Amino acid sequence: MSPASSAAGTRVIELEEVSIASLHRSGVTVLQRVDWRVEPGEFWVVAGHHASGKSDLLMTLAGLIAPGAGRYRLLGEAMPIFEDSRLPARLKAGLVFNGGQLLNQLTLGQNVTLPLRYHHDLDDATALERASQLMEALELTPFTDRMPGAMGRQWNQRAGLARALVMQPELLLLDDPLSGLDVRHTAWWIGFLDGLCRGTQPCHPQPLTLVVTADTLAPWGAVATHCAVLEQRTLVPMGCLREPQVRDHARVREYLAHNRWGFDRSP
Amino acid sequence: MHDRVPAALLPGWSTAVGRGLLAGCSTLRGLVAFALITLGVLLGKAGTAPRLMRPMIRREVDRCGMQLLPMFAFLAAALGLVVIGQTVSWLSRVGAIEFIGPVMVIAVVRELGPLIAAFVILSRVGTAHVVELGTARAMGEIEALEGLAVDPVHYLVVPRVAGMMAGTFALTVYFIIGSMISGYAWVFIQDIPLRPEEYIRQIAGALSGIDFLLLGLKTVAFGFILAIVTCFHGLARPIRVEEVSRATVRAVTHSVIACVIVDAVFIVVYLTVG
Numbered sequence: 001m002s003p004a005s006s007a008a009g010t011r012v013i014e015l016e017e018v019s020i021a022s023l024h025r026s027g028v029t030v031l032q033r034v035d036w037r038v039e040p041g042e043f044w045v046v047a048g049h050h051a052s053g054k055s056d057l058l059m060t061l062a063g064l065i066a067p068g069a070g071r072y073r074l075l076g077e078a079m080p081i082f083e084d085s086r087l088p089a090r091l092k093a094g095l096v097f098n099g100g101q102l103l104n105q106l107t108l109g110q111n112v113t114l115p116l117r118y119h120h121d122l123d124d125a126t127a128l129e130r131a132s133q134l135m136e137a138l139e140l141t142p143f144t145d146r147m148p149g150a151m152g153r154q155w156n157q158r159a160g161l162a163r164a165l166v167m168q169p170e171l172l173l174l175d176d177p178l179s180g181l182d183v184r185h186t187a188w189w190i191g192f193l194d195g196l197c198r199g200t201q202p203c204h205p206q207p208l209t210l211v212v213t214a215d216t217l218a219p220w221g222a223v224a225t226h227c228a229v230l231e232q233r234t235l236v237p238m239g240c241l242r243e244p245q246v247r248d249h250a251r252v253r254e255y256l257a258h259n260r261w262g263f264d265r266s267p
Numbered sequence: 268m269h270d271r272v273p274a275a276l277l278p279g280w281s282t283a284v285g286r287g288l289l290a291g292c293s294t295l296r297g298l299v300a301f302a303l304i305t306l307g308v309l310l311g312k313a314g315t316a317p318r319l320m321r322p323m324i325r326r327e328v329d330r331c332g333m334q335l336l337p338m339f340a341f342l343a344a345a346l347g348l349v350v351i352g353q354t355v356s357w358l359s360r361v362g363a364i365e366f367i368g369p370v371m372v373i374a375v376v377r378e379l380g381p382l383i384a385a386f387v388i389l390s391r392v393g394t395a396h397v398v399e400l401g402t403a404r405a406m407g408e409i410e411a412l413e414g415l416a417v418d419p420v421h422y423l424v425v426p427r428v429a430g431m432m433a434g435t436f437a438l439t440v441y442f443i444i445g446s447m448i449s450g451y452a453w454v455f456i457q458d459i460p461l462r463p464e465e466y467i468r469q470i471a472g473a474l475s476g477i478d479f480l481l482l483g484l485k486t487v488a489f490g491f492i493l494a495i496v497t498c499f500h501g502l503a504r505p506i507r508v509e510e511v512s513r514a515t516v517r518a519v520t521h522s523v524i525a526c527v528i529v530d531a532v533f534i535v536v537y538l539t540v541g
């Protein structure tokens with residue numbers, strides 16, 4: 001359990017009858033009546049088909065979109081947060097975009113340190129020094145001065161992860177992080193996220209609560225603790241992914257199909 | 268009974284004019300709202316992240332000012348030779364050399380200087396703003412900033428507004444001084460009997476305190492307008508990559524219209540107080 005959240009004894013995510021609006025299509029509701037609770041230290045995978053609302057769900061959880069209806073609390077704080085005075089509460093959630101979504105005018109190093117420089121008012125060298133352990137852990141140090149346009153998707157994706165972790169969040173939201181990655185990078189991501197959830201990564205020693213969206217559950221079977229599926233315009237929490245009755249559920253079996261990485265990898 | 272007239276029964280031109288007016292009003296409302304938001308952020312977040320923001324503002328001032336100096340030196344020389352030199356030449360031929368001062372002040376200081384500076388900055392920097400911000404918006408970088416709780420208006424717009432305001436003011440001043448100097452060079456080449464001290468005395472005599480004040484206000488207003496219009500078209504609305512070129516054309520059109528309207532307002536002020 002993450003110390004800060006466990007001390008407070010609060011849920012990390014608490015959604016009650018929440019409607020999720022679309023970020024790009026004004027006035028469109030993609031998910032309705034979402035009831036969902038995420039406890040500290042859990043590792044959730046939310047599976048859904050293309051355009052099922054996975055990204056919009058994460059944007060709402062990160063506070064970029066206000067819920068169309070219902071109540072959303074992040075670590076006990078009502079969301080969304082737009083006031084500067086409550087900003088620290090919002091920064092407890094880190095968001096990793098699909099593909100990294102780095103700022104193309106900045107180097108990889110400047111992208112990673114941007115939140116530190118903006119929120120902690122650090123100069124470039126100090127911010128880079130503070131992020132150096134994280135950059136090293138993510139194997140990004142050799143690419144610090146490279147521009148995102150000169151890098152492959154897999155490294156930009158990692159830089160997006162570093163940028164989300166640099167503020168030491170308590171909740172990490174990842175939008176389909178494995179899409180477009182080769183087998184080596186996929187294995188690295190799964191292992192690294194597993195370490196983050198357990199608190200065994202030296203760059204982030206506290207256990208982290210994770211929510212990952214994906215179009216398949218197959219690669220996540222060994223590391224995720226819980227799963228949910230998006231169907232019929234709502235989120236259906238399926239429960240603990242390691243329990244046989246959950247794994248045998250028809251919807252879960254469907255998303256676990258094409259198990260390239262092997263489901264029975266020891267947890 | 269239908270109380271609305273079907274669109275097909277309306278003349279085509281009236282429908283087009285009506286749609287154009289509505290679209291114009293909508294854009295104007297968006298621009299005013301965006302300007303007010305930017306002003307609010309400019310004042311409200313003045314002390315936020317100074318170690319990050321100050322170098323960005325300096326970079327924008329350099330981009331809108333120092334980097335354009337060679338081009339402005341060329342334009343000032345051209346304007347001096349083509350317009351000022353010829354004007355002085357004709358005034359001396361008709362024996363109206365004593366009107367050099369007022370003509371210079373009205374033509375160059377009040378009108379040509381600020382307008383030419385604004386239009387050149389629009390073409391060189393304003394268009395780049397639309398392309399940069401439009402592409403950033405289309406590539407999802409604005410959502411990335413919001414995801415990091417970094418205010419996109421503060422991070423992307425405020426440095427550009429500061430840079431354009433400072434750049435337009437400074438370049439207008441340099442442009443006016445440069446064109447005056449090159450204008451006298453033309454006079455000198457043509458062997459017109461006008462001594463430099465007389466040329467300077469006439470121009471200085473025609474300038475009043477209100478000219479300096481209004482020149483400052485006008486150039487700062489032009490810089491603010493250029494930055495707001497170009498940033499609005501690049502940033503404020505959802506945009507796809509293929510729409511960036513159209514947004515750039517719209518931004519240039521709207522910037523020119525807005526600058527001309529503000530210029531007209533300043534003419535009224537000059538006539539009222541002058």
